[in-house]
Amino acid sequence: MKNKRVNRAWLHDHLNDPYVKLATKEGYRARAAYKLKEIDEALQLIRPGQVVVDLGSTPGAWSQYLRRRFAPDGAAAGALNGTILALDVLEMEPIEGVTFLQGDFREDEVAARLVEALDGRPVDVVVSDMAPNLSGIPASDAARVAHLVELAVEFALAHLRPEGALVCKTFHGSGYSQLVKLFKDSFRIVKPIKPKASRDKSAETFLVGIDPKVSRAP
Numbered sequence: 001m002k003n004k005r006v007n008r009a010w011l012h013d014h015l016n017d018p019y020v021k022l023a024t025k026e027g028y029r030a031r032a033a034y035k036l037k038e039i040d041e042a043l044q045l046i047r048p049g050q051v052v053v054d055l056g057s058t059p060g061a062w063s064q065y066l067r068r069r070f071a072p073d074g075a076a077a078g079a080l081n082g083t084i085l086a087l088d089v090l091e092m093e094p095i096e097g098v099t100f101l102q103g104d105f106r107e108d109e110v111a112a113r114l115v116e117a118l119d120g121r122p123v124d125v126v127v128s129d130m131a132p133n134l135s136g137i138p139a140s141d142a143a144r145v146a147h148l149v150e151l152a153v154e155f156a157l158a159h160l161r162p163e164g165a166l167v168c169k170t171f172h173g174s175g176y177s178q179l180v181k182l183f184k185d186s187f188r189i190v191k192p193i194k195p196k197a198s199r200d201k202s203a204e205t206f207l208v209g210i211d212p213k214v215s216r217a218p
Contacts, residue, residue: 019197023061027076029093032129033061034197036167039206040069042193045165048072048081051123053114053159054098055105055152056130056169057086063098066127070097085117105130105151115159122161128152128168131204142175149179149207153186157212165210171203183209 019031028034040046046069054063063086068074070082080097089104099117103110130152132144149168156166166187170179183190187209194205 017199028061028064029059030061031197033065035195035206036062036065036127036129038195038197039167039193039208040065043165043191043208043210045125045167045208045210047124050125051083051118051121052085052125052127053118053123053155054084054086055126055128055155056088056148057100058088058090058092060086060092060095060098062127062129063092063095063100067095067097083121085114087114105155106147111151111155114155118159122164123156123159124161124164126152126156126160126164126166126168128166131169131171138174142171142173145171146175146179150182153182153209156209157186157214160212163211165208166212168207168209170205170207172205173203176205179207183207185213187212 017031019034023031023033046052046066048070052066054066057063063084064076066084067080068076070080072079077096084098086092086098087101087103087105091102092100094100101113101117103113105111130148132148134141149170152166152168160166170176180192189210191208192205193208198204
């Protein structure tokens, strides 16, 4: 019975969530679009003409937001000035103008396919909404989160152009301070942001690193 009550409460909150309603109205696949929108508007990260990599892209709300930022009139289809490469372990419904690769970013072969798709181009912005399946065991979950963040940082340092940026989902709790240190060791500017579109009950927060200290981009 308790699970049914919890599910009903979640469904009630979800259906009455202003960001869910806004996403439906504006044609976004998930309310997560507004998290990236808020981060972008605060820091002015996304500009037409850029190369952006979207890690953990499914269902595609962040790629949709990026696509609209690259369109002359913010359109969801049509002309596009920029390159978006999206990757997720789960399938993603196509988005016009977005190149999608399916695979697990933790696997070397999948990461290599992403590098191949870049074809030597340096990246302006990496956005990562990757999150592991959580077990409820704090130490184990913290290690899984940290591993994905570390992979995103490693990829960003290898491919970001100077002054490029990484936006990465993390979670407050065990291991968070070590991830902040990793960002501070890797980027000249580091900003933690908890967007308003992030649910109050959620421990998620986003770390933004700008201007890699060691850029190995081609």
